[in-house]
Amino acid sequence: MSTISRDDILKLAQLARLELSDAEVTEYSKELTEIVEYVEQLNSVDVTGLKPTFYGSSQTNVYREDIIKDYGYATEELRKNVPSVESDHIKVRRMIG
C-alpha cells in the first residue's frame, strides 16, 4: 500500500507547475492515498500475453501533405486571448536570471 506524503505532493505539484495552498497539500495527500489504494486492485489482474491499449482507435499514423491552408481566422482573433502582447509578439516572463 502506498502512502502519498505531503513531500510527495509538493514534488508532484512542482512537476505539474501547480501552486498549492497548505490546506490543499494536506487534502491531496489524503485523497490521493485513497485513490491510489483503490486503483491498486488492478495489480491483481492477470494480463499475461496482453499488450497495453494506449489509443482510442486502432488506426496507426494518418498522413497528409504538409501544405499551408487558410482556416479563415485572423491572427487578430488569436491575439485577443493572449494575456500580454507587445508589438505583435506574445510577451512572457523572463526565463533566464
Add this chain to the structure above:
Amino acid sequence: MSQWASITDISTSVQSGSVTATELVERALSAITDATEFQAIIATTEVRARERAASIDERVKKGEMIGRLAGVPFIAKDNFLVFGAETTAASNILKGFTAPYQATAVERLEAEGAICVAKANLDAFAHGGSTENSDFFTTKNPHNSEYVPGGSSGGSAAAIALDLAPFSLGTDTGGSIRQPASFTGIVGLKPTYGLVSRSGVVAMASSTDVIGPITRTVEDAAVVLDVMSGKDDLDGTTIEKNREGYASLTDAGSVSGKRIGIITEYLGQGLAPEVRAVLDATTSKLQAAGAQIIEISLPTLPMALAVYYIVCPAEISSNLGRYDGQRFGHSASEATNLDESYKLSRGQGFGKEAKRRIMIGTYVLSSGYYDAYYKQAQTVRTKISNEFAAAFEKVDFLIGPVAPTTAFKIGENVSDPLQMYLSDVMTVGANLSGIPAISIPAGMVNELPVGIQIMAGHNEDRALLQIAKQTEELLG
C-alpha cells in the same frame, strides 16, 4: 408535452415558411430566461443567434434550400468552441476566452441550418458527474431542484429536460452524456470513438473523449449524429460514417430474434433495487416482444473504473499542460519569473477537481510508477476490450443500468471524490473500449428518472439507434 416538434418536422416547417427561424430562436431564448433558477446555462449567444435566424428567414423567402436542420435551435456544452459567447469549459482559467474558430461539429450543424442559442454548464473541463465541479455554479435537476442533474454534461441534459431547445451537445469521456441523460430523463448518445470530430472541443482525455447529441427522442439523436459524424481533416482519429447514415430508422423492423445480453457484473456494484426493477421491467418487455435475453459475464469489467481513474487523469494532466498563463487564459499578474507565472496562473485558475486530476495524472506517469500504474491500467484496458469483443460474438447488444442509482442530492458526494467517481462505474467500460452506447429514459423512481443503457459493437451505431428506438416504443 414538449413545445418542440421533432427536429425533422421543425426543419420542414421552417423550410416551408410556416414557422420562422426567428420565432424558434425567440422561443428558445424566452424558455432559457424562464428557467434561470435551474442554472443550466452559462451564457446565451443571442445576438449571433438572432442574426443567423434572420438570415435563414431571408433565404427561405428567396426560395433557397437551407438544410436538414433549418432554423433548429440548439445548446452547446460550454467546452465547444462556438462564436457569439465565451468558451469557458466552466473554468476560471478559461474565463474570457473567445473562440477564434468553431468546433467542426458546430460548423456541420450550422451548415445544415441549425442555430446555437446558448452554452450549457458542466463540471469544469468536464471533470465530474454532477456539475458541482463547475467553477461557476451547480445546475439543478429539473425534476427536483435539490438534486444534481448528473454530469459532466449536466447543463446540456437539464436544458433538454427543461425543454429549452430541441437538442443539445455533450461530451462523454467516462459517461458524461449518458449519466446526466439518465438522471434527467432524456436520451443521450455516446457514439463510437472517432465518429464525431473533436476539433474545437476542449480536450479532456483524448483516448476516450467523444461528442454526442442529447435529445428527447432517439430519432432526433440519430438526425443530429448523422449531420455531425464522419471524417474530418482536423481530427486524425475520425472515422468514416456508416454508408446508410444514421437518420430514418424506420426500417428498424422488430426486436424479435435479437440477442441482448445483460451484463452480470453490472447487477452487483451497488445497484439500487429500484434501478434494478426498472431494468428488469425493460428486459421483460423486450423479451415479450421476441428478443432473446441472455445473462453474460465480462469478468474484468469491475476493474474498468480503476483503469479509467488512471488513464483519464494521466491524459488530463497532459492535456491541461497547455493552460500555462502565457498564450491564453488566466495569467497571474503578480508573477516575477516564468516558473512562478506557470505555477501561480495554474494554481489560481484551476479548480479543486482539475488540480486533483492533474496531481493523480502526474503521479501515475512519473518515473518509477509508470509501469505499475499507467501501463498496467492500459493492459487491463485491453483485457476489458477483448471481453466486450467476445461478448458481441454471442449477442447483438448489451443492456444494463446507466448508473447504480438515480440522481443524488446536491452536496451529498462533494466531500468524497472516490464516491463521486463511482457514479461512472457502469459507463466507463464503453469509453475504454470505444464502443457506442446510449441512455434512454425507462421509468421513474421516487419522482426521479431512471435510464437504461444499451451498448453495441464498434461502428454499430446505426443498429444501436434502431434497437434504442424500438425499446423506446416498447416503453411507450
